[in-house]
Structure formats: structure tokens, C-alpha cells
Amino acid sequence: MRTKMGVAIAACAVAGATVAPAQIAAADTLGGVLDSYIVVLKDGIDASSVAQQQVGALGGTLGHVYSSALNGYSAELTDLARQRLAANPAVDYIQADTPVETTAQSVPTGIDRSDAEQSPTAAIDGVDERVDVDVAVIDTGVDLDHPDLNVYREGARNCALLSLSANDGHGHGTHVAGTIGALDDANGVVGMAPGARVWPVKVLNDLGFGSTSDVICGIDYVAANADQIEVANMSLGGSGSDDGDCGATDGDAQHEAICSAVAAGVTFVVAAGNDHADAKDFVPAAYDEVITVSALADFNGQPGGGAAPTCRDDVDDTFADFSNYGEDVDLIAPGVCIESTWLSGGYNTISGTSMASPHAAGGAALYKANNPSATPEQVKQALQDAGTTDWTWPSEDEDGIQEKLLNVANF
Known part of the structure; x- marks a missing residue:
């Protein structure tokens, strides 16, 4: 029944006729330039059955098809095609696709400052005993x-449309992955949850850019594998706001997708952003259902301040001068001059809230290793309850709220 209804709806978009090539070409020229959109379908409509028919009937180009976190698809459409599709009774709403990018700022002591070396679960001692948790890195691969x-190569997924695989050609996602789970093998660096299984989910290209539709593809994939993936890190973002909750996301497809994945049991940890602005104006940082992390400048892994800057100028033990802030921020974690894994088996030191977020994602992984039935909200609360205020404040933090500093000593 769903397939038949979808065909009828698609045909209706071109005046009830069978779609011929000439009609498709005409539809393509009527509206002008093709733009990228995210189409959310109403409940009961099978996206995989109707997406190509709906888009093809209007001369558009189909992108991703979403079936787990969101019911819909992305497509390139002319403005006239978008208008006609919006009138389709099978369509709930259509959202313009928007650019997203990495939130790393420039080119790590963070394990020490988060007390991961004291965690009995992390058990950092140079012996490769791996934390039994699966973490998705939604990033550049x-x-x-x-x-x-x-x-976990079998779990790799490429959602970046101009990329051939989930392999990283940028470095950002590999750096994030190392902070989460680099091996405790006496080589290179060690992560917060050493040896955690990393699921590469590539949504940004090798220049560090992508679109909301690509990101939703990644979230959709994580939701489809929520029986295996416990934590997902998103060190990326774009402009936007949280205009609703999971009961009413106000036409925000990315928010709806994250709500579905969180409801499936996945804890999402995201970067606050690097604009020294209120995180309420950036997504996914503004969403209440995620753990939003700001960045601490720390140059020696110890509280108290006074250490000299290393890879960039900032003040030791203070709120990083680039970090976003505000009521939407849930934790602060080290994010300045963080050393981690890089391309071609190498290592690199960079800064950003992108580097703070995976510290907290690794902390969430440690907690989930011992509390597998914990909900995402319980994981967030556990991280906040375990956090400390042992950092210098106020400084560049303009919201009047001292976030808890990530501490996993007892996890």
C-alpha cells in the first residue's frame, strides 16, 4: 500500500500523467537553479519506496535516503520543484540544506587533566587491554x-557525497578518534577510553566541509546501529538554534534525527563551537538532548594555572579564548594544544572545542562500560556530577556559569 500511494503522489506532482523524459526536463528548467533540500515525510510513508519517484518526477537529483533516525531524504531541486513537492500530502516539511564544518581552530595534556589515568576502567598502564565500548566518530572519517x-572497519560509513570511502583525508576525525580511544600500548598517545571500538562515520569531506543532509545521513546510520553503538561524537556544527524539544522540533530535521538516535539509546557528545559566542546560536550545540562541551586552556595537565603556553597563546587553566559559552553548555574539557592521532599513522597537536568534545565522549564511554543500561540523560548527569570546579574562573567565560570540568577518576 505504501508503494502504491507513493507512486500516485509522485505522479500527482506532474499533473497526474506518467512521467516521460521530456516532462522531467521541463520540470528541471522551470524553477531555475538546483538547490539542496532535506525532505521529511509523514509517518506511514516509506521513504525508500517513494524518494526516487518524487524527486525524479520533478527533475531533481536524489541524495541520501533516511530510514532510521529520520523518515525522508535529501535532494537537489529547483525552487518551483520544492514548492510543488511541499504541497504533496506525503511531505511533512522541507528544509533547506545548510553547510557545516569542523570546529577545530588551530594546530593534548587532556588525559591527565581529566584524570583518565586514575580511572580503573581506563586502566592506563601501557598494556593494551581495551575498553569494551563502541563509539561513532561523525566527522571527516x-x-x-x-x-x-x-x-571497526566493518562499521565504517561514508556519507560525504564527494568522497569514495570513510577513510580520513583531512585529519580532524582521526584526531578526535585518538582522544576518545587511542590504544594503551606504550606507543604514540593514549585515549580517554583506550581501545574503544571506533566507528568511522564520514560526513565532512577532506576539506572539512559538508552539509546538514550529510550529517543526518551519519546520524541515521548511528541510529540504525544503536544496538551496538553506545556513544557518538560530533565535533562539528553550523548556525542554527534549538526552537523546540523532541516532541516538537519545529521543522529542524537534524534535531529530529538526533532525538530519534538518543531515544534509541545513543549518547551524543558535541562541540560547543569556536566563535567565542553563545552556543544557543549553533547546532547541534544548542540541542538539549546532547552533551555540549566547551574548551579549557590547559598547558600542563594540572590545575592551578601558571604554565606557559605551548602551541598557541592563551592563559593556562582558564576558559579558552575562542570557546563558545552559554546555558546550553553542559561540561568543559581540555581543548587547547591537544596531541592525538593524525593521518598516515602519525600524530598532531591542534586546538578547538572539537578537541574538548571527544574527551567527554571518552568519559561517556568509560561510564557506559560499567553502566550499559544507562540512558543518555543518565550519562550526562553522571558526567556532570563527577565534574569539578577546579579551574580558574571567571575568565573569558561570559555567561556567569562555571561549567563542571570533566573528571573520570572514579569511572
Whole structure:
């Protein structure tokens, strides 16, 4: 029944006729330039059955099809085609696709400052005993062959339309993965949850850019594998706001997708952003259902301040001068001059809230290793309850709220 209804709806968009090539070409020229959109279908409509028919009937180009976190698809359409599709009774709403990018700022002591070396679960001692948790890295991909990472190659997914695989050609996603779970093998660096299985989910291209539709593809994939993936890190973002909750996401497809994945049991940890602005104006940082992480400047892994800057100028033990802030921020974690894994089996030191977020994602992984039935909200609360205020404040933090500093000593 769903397939038949979908065909009828698609045909209706071109005046009830069977779609011929000439009609498709005409539809393509009527509206002008093709733009990218995210189409969310109403409940009961099978996206995989109707997407190509709906888009093809209007001369558009189909992108991703979403079936787990969101019911819909992405497509390139003319403005006239978008208008006609919006009137289709099978369509709930259509959202313009928007650009997203990495939130790393420039080119790590963070394990020490988060007390991961004291965690009995992390058990950092130079012996490769791996934390039994699965973490998705929704990013630029991951170096699939990095010797210091436990990459789950069978779980790799490429959602970046101009990329051929989930392999990282940028470095950002590999760096994030190392902070989460670099092996405790006496080589290179060690992560917060050493040896955690990393699922590379590539949504940003090798220049560090992508679109909301690509990101939703990644979230959709994580939701489809929520029976295996416990934590997902998103060190990326774009402009936007949280205009609703999971009961009413106000036409925000990315928010709806994250709500579905969180409801399926996946804890999402995201970067606050690097604009020294209120995180309420950036997504996914503004969403209440995620753990949003700001960045601490720390140059020696110890509280108290006074250490000299290393890879960039900032003040030790203070709120990083680039970090976003605000009521939507849930935790602060080290994010300045963080050393981690890089391309071609290498290592690199960079800064950003992108580097703070995976510290907290690794902390969430440690907690889930011992509390597998914990909900995402319980994981967030556990991280906040375990956090400390042992950092210098106020400084560049303009919201009047001292976030808890990530501490996993008892996890």
C-alpha cells in the first residue's frame, strides 16, 4: 500500500500523467537553479519506496535516503520543484540544506587533566587491554589503518557525497578518534577510553566541509546501529538554534534525527563551537538532548594555572579564548594544544572545542562500560556530577556559569 500511494503522489506532482523524459526536463528548467533540500515525510510513508519517484518526477537529483533516525531524504531541486513537492500530502516539511564544518581552530595534556589515568576502567598502564565500548566518530572519517586506533572497519560509513570511502583525508576525525580511544600500548598517545571500538562515520569531506543532509545521513546510520553503538561524537556544527524539544522540533530535521538516535539509546557528545559566542546560536550545540562541551586552556595537565603556553597563546587553566559559552553548555574539557592521532599513522597537536568534545565522549564511554543500561540523560548527569570546579574562573567565560570540568577518576 505504501508503494502504491507513493507512486500516485509522485505522479500527482506532474499533473497526474506518467512521467516521460521530456516532462522531467521541463520540470528541471522551470524553477531555475538546483538547490539542496532535506525532505521529511509523514509517518506511514516509506521513504525508500517513494524518494526516487518524487524527486525524479520533478527533475531533481536524489541524495541520501533516511530510514532510521529520520523518515525522508535529501535532494537537489529547483525552487518551483520544492514548492510543488511541499504541497504533496506525503511531505511533512522541507528544509533547506545548510553547510557545516569542523570546529577545530588551530594546530593534548587532556588525559591527565581529566584524570583518565586514575580511572580503573581506563586502566592506563601501557598494556593494551581495551575498553569494551563502541563509539561513532561523525566527522571527516578516520584513518582506517592507524596502528594506534581500534577502528571497526566493518562499521565504517561514508556519507560525504564527494568522497569514495570513510577513510580520513583531512585529519580532524582521526584526531578526535585518538582522544576518545587511542590504544594503551606504550606507543604514540593514549585515549580517554583506550581501545574503544571506533566507528568511522564520514560526513565532512577532506576539506572539512559538508552539509546538514550529510550529517543526518551519519546520524541515521548511528541510529540504525544503536544496538551496538553506545556513544557518538560530533565535533562539528553550523548556525542554527534549538526552537523546540523532541516532541516538537519545529521543522529542524537534524534535531529530529538526533532525538530519534538518543531515544534509541545513543549518547551524543558535541562541540560547543569556536566563535567565542553563545552556543544557543549553533547546532547541534544548542540541542538539549546532547552533551555540549566547551574548551579549557590547559598547558600542563594540572590545575592551578601558571604554565606557559605551548602551541598557541592563551592563559593556562582558564576558559579558552575562542570557546563558545552559554546555558546550553553542559561540561568543559581540555581543548587547547591537544596531541592525538593524525593521518598516515602519525600524530598532531591542534586546538578547538572539537578537541574538548571527544574527551567527554571518552568519559561517556568509560561510564557506559560499567553502566550499559544507562540512558543518555543518565550519562550526562553522571558526567556532570563527577565534574569539578577546579579551574580558574571567571575568565573569558561570559555567561556567569562555571561549567563542571570533566573528571573520570572514579569511572
